Amino acid sequence: GAGVSQSPSNKVTEKGKDVELRCDPISGHTALYWYRQSLGQGLEFLIYFQGNSAPDKSGLPSDRFSAERTGGSVSTLTIQRTQQEDSAVYLCASSISGTSGQETQYFGPGTRLLVL
Amino acid sequence: DQQVKQNSPSLSVQEGRISILNCDYTNSMFDYFLWYKKYPAEGPTFLISISSIKDKNEDGRFTVFLNKSAKHLSLHIVPSQPGDSAVYFCAAQSRGSQGNLIFGKGTKLSVKP
Structure with a gap:
């Protein structure tokens, strides 16, 4: 069966622009997590969705970050007004x-995000 | 403050020998531990896990040992193969948590032919 898929695989954007990252989980999985890995660091938890429950947003680094999960499947992570420190693998x-x-x-x- | 520490950023081993990757943790609420392997430009791949009620779990060439009193776990790979060359991440989950994993910074393993 298909694994977790993410798109785009790479994204280069200019500082101040908004970006959207997409995740398609394994079919039948009700829990979905977003992490990011900055250069030389371990994975850092961002947000967690479980079924129809309210998401756990405790890991989001700022209010520029948001995520949603439509229909309990696909999720989109949005970063508004991107900054250079947002560059990481999501x-x-x-x-x-x-x-x-x-x-x-x-x-x-993963999606490799580079903010110029 | 890091709750999961992998103090060796890199490790080099000869093919056929044992690779031992170490991980220390500080949070006594952790009750589930996992090892992931990551190749460049790919996502982490699950390798092996261990619950805190056990002190050893084995899967083929991979064995994870847990020493709760020392808050230490290790991953043994025997025999090591060149294809094992990757970054290995230790991760932990708290009892009763919603599931988010706390990761170490990783150890880059190089297995030389």
Whole structure:
């Protein structure tokens, strides 16, 4: 079966522009996570969706970042007024339910964002 | 303050020998630990996990050991193969958390033929 897919794979934008990153989780997975990896760093949690519950936004670094998940499947991460420090690889992951803990999260290939 | 630490940024091993990757954590609420492997330009790939009720989990060439009293875990790869060359991330999850993982900064493993 298909894994987690993300688009675009690469994005170059100018400082101040808005960007949208897309994630398509594994079919049947109700939990979806966004992480980012800055150069030389580990993965940093951003936001978590579980079914129809309100998302856990505790990892979002500023109010310029937002995400939504339509129909419990595809998710879009939006960064408004991008800054150079937003340059990173943005990774999406999904897991079966996200409610029981101790579930494996499966990652997509990531979107490499470069803000000039 | 880092809750998951991988103190070795890189490790070089000869093909056929054992690779040992280490990870330390500070949060006693962590009860589930995972190792991911990452090749350049790809997303992390799940390797192996261990629950805090166990001290060892084995899957083929990969074994993870957990020492709760020392808040330390390690990944052993035996025998190491050139295709194992990648960045390895240790990740942890808190008891009762919604599932977000806390990652270390990774260790780059190079297996030389």
